[in-house]
Structure formats: structure tokens, C-alpha cells
Amino acid sequence: MALRLLILVLCAGSIMGIAVGFRQGLGLYLPFVSAGFGGRETFALAMGLMNLFWGFGAPFAGAIADRYGPGRVAAVGGIAYAVGLWLMVLGGSEELLVGGMMIGLGLSGTGFTVLLGAVGRAAPPERRSAALGLAAMGGSLGQFLALPYIHFLIEGTGWQTSLLILAVSVLLIVPLALGTAGRPAETAGGQSMGAAFSQALASRDFWLLNSAFFVCGFHLAFVAVHLPAFLSDRGFEPWLGAAALTVIGFANIIGSYVFGVLGDRYLKKNVLSILYLIRAAVFAGFLILPITPVTVLTLTALLGLTWLGTVPLTSGLVGAIFGVRYMSMVFGLVFVGHQVGGFLGAWLGGTAFDALQSYDVMWVVSIALGVMSAALHWPIREVRPAAA
Numbered sequence: 001m002a003l004r005l006l007i008l009v010l011c012a013g014s015i016m017g018i019a020v021g022f023r024q025g026l027g028l029y030l031p032f033v034s035a036g037f038g039g040r041e042t043f044a045l046a047m048g049l050m051n052l053f054w055g056f057g058a059p060f061a062g063a064i065a066d067r068y069g070p071g072r073v074a075a076v077g078g079i080a081y082a083v084g085l086w087l088m089v090l091g092g093s094e095e096l097l098v099g100g101m102m103i104g105l106g107l108s109g110t111g112f113t114v115l116l117g118a119v120g121r122a123a124p125p126e127r128r129s130a131a132l133g134l135a136a137m138g139g140s141l142g143q144f145l146a147l148p149y150i151h152f153l154i155e156g157t158g159w160q161t162s163l164l165i166l167a168v169s170v171l172l173i174v175p176l177a178l179g180t181a182g183r184p185a186e187t188a189g190g191q192s193m194g195a196a197f198s199q200a201l202a203s204r205d206f207w208l209l210n211s212a213f214f215v216c217g218f219h220l221a222f223v224a225v226h227l228p229a230f231l232s233d234r235g236f237e238p239w240l241g242a243a244a245l246t247v248i249g250f251a252n253i254i255g256s257y258v259f260g261v262l263g264d265r266y267l268k269k270n271v272l273s274i275l276y277l278i279r280a281a282v283f284a285g286f287l288i289l290p291i292t293p294v295t296v297l298t299l300t301a302l303l304g305l306t307w308l309g310t311v312p313l314t315s316g317l318v319g320a321i322f323g324v325r326y327m328s329m330v331f332g333l334v335f336v337g338h339q340v341g342g343f344l345g346a347w348l349g350g351t352a353f354d355a356l357q358s359y360d361v362m363w364v365v366s367i368a369l370g371v372m373s374a375a376l377h378w379p380i381r382e383v384r385p386a387a388a
Contacts, residue, residue: 008118009135012070013141027245058335059333065114074180077111080102081107083167133260133312206334215372227244230359273378279306318334
């Protein structure tokens with residue numbers, strides 16, 4: 001069982017590393033793709049649709065994985081992801097928007113909800129949050145490695161060829177999916193999927209989680225898509241944008257696991273409240289501090305510690321409150337809120353910039369949402385980790 005869990009964690013982490021890592025690096029393409037449209041809104045809308053389709057596809061992908069296992073879902077998701085990247089190469093507005101949708105659907109099968117649900121079922125309750133944090137580290141490590149990889153591909157081959165290479169690279173997910181294959185064990189006399197669905201939608205805690213996770217999606221999408229352009233507007237060379245996102249990925253390797261471990265020791269909802277307050281302080285730094293390479297890299301390091309730390313904590317809360325049998329589906333439902341936030345963070349960032357020629361209002365909104373999310377977590381009813 002321990003070996004099976006280790007293989008599952010490694011393969012799940014590797015798949016998320018590829019899928020989430022490349023997704024985080026797509027913001028590096030904003031200046032190149034937007035040059036053909038005369039503004040940033042079209043690319044921002046494509047990235048927003050990616051987040052929206054990821055979110056709305058997640059409950060369905062999770063439900064299929066809960067019934068038939070995550071392996072097939074991840075493999076199909078990897079293929080859809082590759083097709084989406086290929087469509088972006090074609091350069092037209094329709095192809096760009098459909099490509100964003102396909103990448104989003106691919107992420108719904110290769111992202112956190114499907115794979116962390118499988119890990120949550122396999123891990124013992126007292127180690128579940130740490131196991132989820134270890135798997136989520138794959139997404140962080142992927143971001144750390146993917147961003148310089150994408151940057152050097154763009155520099156060396158041009159943005160269109162680099163997207164084709166990414167599409168081929170994403171197909172590595174298909175063989176890795178074999179390590180996550182297997183049907184979940186049936187529980188005699190257990191809750192049905194429909195009953196789990198109804199229980200979640202009727203729960204106050206579900207809606208608090210959903211609303212709070214909305215903020216996480218808004219933050220991540222805004223920063224991932226627009227931070228490189230924000231720095232470019234300040235006169236910095238493109239390397240700083242790539243370096244800033246890489247620093248986020250590196251710091252998150254530590255943060256994902258540390259916050260996962262903290263979730264086994266303390267109430268996850270309280271740890272999440274502190275995490276969002278840290279994020280709000282970081283966003284305030286981008287608004288009020290002098291923007292230099294040192295301050296950018298310092299702030300992004302602090303932000304990276306909290307970046308995906310929300311994922312093991314939120315998924316762990318789902319398992320603790322609603323059980324693990326249908327964890328992929330229920331976490332997928334919670335994840336809808338995250339991706340609606342992601343859609344707005346990506347799209348409104350471009351819309352606000354085109355209207356105001358500044359991102360200042362987006363930093364202010366991000367600060368306010370961070371404080372709001374911290375407040376939303378406190379009323380959630382959670383048993384202590386030992387009783388999970």
C-alpha cells in the first residue's frame with residue numbers, strides 16, 4: 001500500500017507539474033500574441049476562458065474519476081491540452097479562444113481535482129494533508145522548471161514554434177497517467193454520488209469554501225497572466241517577468257508542502273485565513289513599494305510560499321467535511337469557484353489595462369479580496385485533524 005501510494009503521488013505530482021507548470025507560463029506569450037490584436041483583451045479573454053472551462057469541466061472530470069479511476073481522465077486531458085496549444089499557434093482570434101477552452105478542458109482532467117482526489121482516497125487520514133501537499137509540490141516544481149523552459153524556447157525558436165514544442169511535451173502526461181490508473185474501491189452501503197452532490201450543495205461550508213477559493217483563482221490568474229506585462233510596462237527586460245514567475249514556482253515547492261503539513265497539525269481553515277492575509281500584504285507591496293528587481297523578486301518569493309498552499313488545505317477540508325469517496329467530484333465543485341475567479345482575474349486584468357493603461361485598480365481589488373477570503377474561512381465548521 002505504501003509503495004502504491006508513493007507511485008500515485010509521484011505520477012500525480014508529475015502530471016500536475018507539466019499541466020499546471022505550462023499553464024502558469026502562458027502569460028509569457030501575452031506580448032507576442034497581443035501584438036496581432038492591438039490590445040491585450042483578446043489574449044486575456046482566451047486565458048479567462050481557459051480558467052472557466054477548467055473550472056466547469058472539473059466536477060465532471062472528477063465524477064468520472066471517482067467512478068472509473070483517474071488514469072483515463074488524465075490521459076484524455078493531456079491530449080486535449082496538446083490540441084489547445086496547437087490551436088494557439090494558428091494565431092487567429094477564434095483559434096486562440098477555442099485553444100484556451102481546450103487547454104481548460106485538458107486541465108480539468110490533469111489538474112488538482114482529479115489527481116488530488118485520488119491521493120486523498122489513498123492516504124491515511126492522519127497523513128492526508130501532508131500527502132496532498134507532497135503531490136501539490138509537483139505543480140510547484142513544474143512551474144519552477146517550466147517557466148525557464150518556455151522562456152528559452154521562445155528566445156531560441158520563436159513563440160509559435162515554442163508552442164508546438166510545448167504541445168508535444170504535454171503528451172508526456174499520457175504515459176504518466178498509467179501510474180494513477182485503477183478504479184476507486186466501492187464502499188458497501190456507502191453514500192451515492194448523487195447524495196454526495198446534494199449534500200455538498202446544501203452545505204453552508206461548501207459555499208464558504210467555494211467563495212473563498214474564488215479569490216485564490218482570481219489572484220493566481222491575474223498574476224500569472226499579467227505580471228510579466230506589468231513589469232514590461234515599467235521598462236524591465238522580459239527576463240524579469242520570467243524570473244519572477246520562476247521564483248514563485250520555486251518558493252511554492254516549499255510552501256505547498258509546508259502548508260500541507262500545517263494542515264495536519266492545525267485547523268486548515270485558520271491556516272488558510274493567515275495565508276490569504278499574507279497574500280493581501282504582498283499585493284499591497286506591489287502597489288506602494290518602489291518597483292525594482294530586488295523588490296519584485298522578494299515579493300514574488302513571499303507570494304510563492306502561499307501560491308498553491310491553498311490546494312492541499314482546501315482539498316483536505318473537502319475530505320474532512322464531506323468524506324473522501326467522492327472527493328474528486330466535490331473538490332471539483334468547489335474548484336468551480338476558483339476558476340470563475342481565474343476567469344475574472346485574467347480577463348478583467350486585460351480589460352482594466354486597456355481602459356486605464358494601468359494595473360493599479362487590479363492590485364487594489366486583489367488586496368480587498370485577500371482580506372475577504374481570510375474572513376470567509378473563519379466560520380467554516382472543521383473537526384481537528386486527528387479526527388478527520
